[in-house]
Amino acid sequence: MKRNPFATFASFCGYLLTCIFAVDAAAQETIRIITLGDSITKAVRPGVTAEQSFAALVQMQLRAQGVNVEVQNVGIGGERTDQALLRLDKAVISQKPHLATIMYGTNDGWVDKGKTESRLPLDKYEANLRELVARLKAANIQPVLMTEPMFGEKNQKNGVDEDGNVRLAQYMELCRKVARETETPLVDHFGHWGFMATKLKQVLQDWTTDGCHPNPLGQEILAQRITQVLLPLTQRLAEEHQAWQSDVPYRVKVDVLTQGYDGKMCWVHPRAGIIPGNPNSVVFTMQRLLLTGSDVFYALNDMRSDDLGKTWTAPKEHLAELGRRNEENGIVVATCDFWPKWHAKSGKLLGIGHTVRYENNKVMHQRKRETSFSVYDDKSRTWTPWAMLDMPAEDKFYNSGAGCVQRVDLENGDILLPIYFQAKGDKYYRVTVLRCSFDGKTLKYVSQSNELTLESGRGVYEPSLTRWKGKYYLTLRNDTAGYVSMSEDGQTFGPIKKWTWEDGSELGTYNTQAHWVNHDDALYLVYTRRGAYNDHIMRNRAPLFMAQVDTDKLVVRRDTERIILPENGSRFGNFGITEVNENETWVTDSDWMQTHGPNYIIPKSNAYGADDRIYAARILWAKPNAGWDKR
Structure with missing residues (x-):
């Protein structure tokens, strides 16, 4: 395996700095x-x-x-x-x-x-x-x-x-x-x-x-x-x-997996899944974004580490299996917003995302969307050609997908998969949680939960689901705020509630994703927010924060907030969470090299040092996280 030159600390600009909190x-x-x-x-x-x-x-x-x-x-x-x-x-x-x-x-x-x-x-x-x-x-x-x-x-x-x-x-x-x-x-x-x-x-x-x-x-x-x-x-x-404070339950080590910016494209949607072993292997997926467009994505790539991130293979493009496809009338369809996760029952690494369609290399405003999936072959280190999840023939699922979502795998192998959807011409997205089966090859629809709605902005979308102490928690994106809902069984969710601090004031996360980090002793939310002197960041999407959730009140505890990834002028937000083993959970992200208009492309020489990096912020638990693989 080729050693990644960015896997050792060389300079600040490499950002390979060990960050320990406790x-x-x-x-x-x-x-x-x-x-x-x-x-x-x-x-x-x-x-x-x-x-x-x-x-x-x-x-x-x-x-x-x-x-x-x-x-x-x-x-x-x-x-x-x-x-x-x-x-x-x-x-x-x-x-x-x-x-x-x-x-x-x-x-x-x-x-x-x-x-x-x-x-x-x-x-x-x-x-x-x-x-x-x-x-x-x-x-x-x-x-x-x-x-x-x-x-x-x-x-x-x-x-x-x-x-x-x-x-x-x-x-x-x-x-x-x-x-x-x-x-x-x-x-x-x-x-x-x-x-x-x-x-x-x-x-x-x-x-x-x-x-x-x-x-x-x-x-x-x-x-x-x-x-x-x-x-x-x-x-x-x-x-x-040895200059740590002693009352924080985790340490964080930030690794830079790649860096080097050409001013034309950048890496986005970096997320990882594990393959059990001794130690567990980590397979990292990401794709290139064209900076002159909006959400113009290309084929998925992957990187792999068999030594818990000490060394990495170089990015490998899977053009035939995970690339773009041509449809009629010059339409091009791609899979994106991909998230790999180990499916224990089948013994397979299953990645799930959704589709996006382009006309003249621009995202189609009125377009059909489907949930997409692919399965990793550990021996050949390749992926199956991405396929689409067959949904019920209902108008409401015309534009439906599971992009950028955390799922929950049940003990019997069924998957609770949150999606967002809308009928053709609808103004608002809605959210539901699908129950799916997976036999190691094909993802199949079984049923859906109740539907969560909000008639504001574009509705609710990009949901992420987790299970903690027997209950299910769902976080949802909206244009002006983030929302949360809870369920006893993963199929009937209560009313959505705006994310706030304990005092009732708004958390400040909006128009981007939030995801969950689980530990046996606490449930955490990872998010971005306004109010951190970060107005120079598009939609305030950096730094990445993590704080403990009060699961009884569904609020965020302000006194537990920590910075997981410091900002460096690029926007974060499209990140992932990976349970690596009982000792480590990773938060993965990259420098999205677009900023405020009218000149949206961050220049190669910029005031903040953004350099198209891919990061793995390794949360190292002070106490083993015994239930890491059961959520």
């Missing part, structure tokens, strides 16, 4: 972070307290993720990179932190009144940054470079009557260059603020006290971006130094 707390240490910079780092000024600084907020946010951290702010107003070098030993290196952030450029590039040149020329600024990085690395301190935030719209003009952002942009481009060439993690505030201003029409002045220095809201914006980058770094450090 272990034995017998010998805990604290991860120490120092923030080095100018007045924007110092933060404290009229209207901004020390507790409102990004340094204090990052400390609070990282602790909330289970890592013992301490952040020390050593920012000094007016400082440049040459001055930072003079005090680096005393202010940073002698303190022996594990990690240090470096943010300079506003003062280096500034042109004073009566002058015509910047305080420090570009080449000197670049050389100073390189020396700062090199000296920290030599002292075994992890450096993290940060670009400065943009000036607001009412900023003071410099000495040559120039908008401050014009010259600052040149310095920030050099900061990115140094980060790239020295393989140093980067937090690109300048790029993020620019994206928010140009794409989302954010008034940057509203994030500052004076057009330059961030106000409390601006500090929160800075902290959010920093936390997304520092979270995997500090968790890797926490693994090395």
Whole structure:
């Protein structure tokens, strides 16, 4: 088996970072972070307290993720990179932190009144940054470079009557260059603020006290971006130094299976199923998306690991079995939204998805849809040609499918398969749970549950089902919110209820999927939501969160929320869950490389580091999950 070059940690941009939330707390240490910079780092000024600084907020946010951290702010107003070098030993290196952030450029590039040149020329600024990085690395301190935030719209003009952002942009481009060439993690505030201003029409002045220095809201914006980058770094450090908090029931290890972006296509719908063995094998399926279109999918590929993710085969396209097919009148049909899962009764890996039809390589607005399925052959490592589930000849099932859904396999081999459906011309999708039989070759319809409806948006769709402690829980997508329903028997479901926190306020998940993670001791929901300073992400579809569900009240416990996958500018949302064994459950996802319009394609060089990665976030349970294969 060929070893995947991305299966070992090489650089931050590879994102192969071990992320641990909880272990034995017998010998805990604290991860120490120092923030080095100018007045924007110092933060404290009229209207901004020390507790409102990004340094204090990052400390609070990282602790909330289970890592013992301490952040020390050593920012000094007016400082440049040459001055930072003079005090680096005393202010940073002698303190022996594990990690240090470096943010300079506003003062280096500034042109004073009566002058015509910047305080420090570009080449000197670049050389100073390189020396700062090199000296920290030599002292075994992890450096993290940060670009400065943009000036607001009412900023003071410099000495040559120039908008401050014009010259600052040149310095920030050099900061990115140094980060790239020295393989140093980067937090690109300048790029993020620019994206928010140009794409989302954010008034940057509203994030500052004076057009330059961030106000409390601006500090929160800075902290959010920093936390997304520092979270995997500090968790890797926490693994090395036993710096976990002891009250969280799982650890998380994030692997990157592939990466490398061509700017034209990206991987989507990455989901995995297991094949029992010693250890269990994992078969990963995914497909390519054409970025110039909307939901334009191509043939399914797979990857396989026989050593629990230490090594992976290269992606293999199954064009003949899982590719597109031609129909009459130039129509093309494909299978997509595929989810493989081991079917214990038949001893087969069964993947289920649904169909999509294209005309001139565009999704047909009015189209028929069917549930599709394929069976994996373990010996030949191939799939059967995808087939369609025969449904009752009823008008309501004209557009029906099981795309992106979690199913429940019963002990007798029957499958409870949630689908969404609508008759031709209907406005709203409805949800039902099918009872199907499977003999190892063919999936057959047996019966259906009651129907769940909502006359809002496009109705309810993309349902996922789980069984926990004898009851069945169904989560449903709607355009404006997520919903949940419960059943005692998997065939009669109660009224749908909007997903909320314990206090009744909305969870904030909307217009995308949510899925279940089960443990013997708790039921969890994995989701995306608004309200996490993530408006730059299309439909707020990153980061991925996980939190425990109160199964009596059907609400989410806010105090248990954790980030499973930090966001990096791409959208998540179309993810999967795989029960690998009693010790591990995986959450799988990828960088969907489309963003807000009018230019929907994320460029190869972007402010956040998105790079068409496929991720496996491995949840490592502190207590064995004995019922992992019985849901």
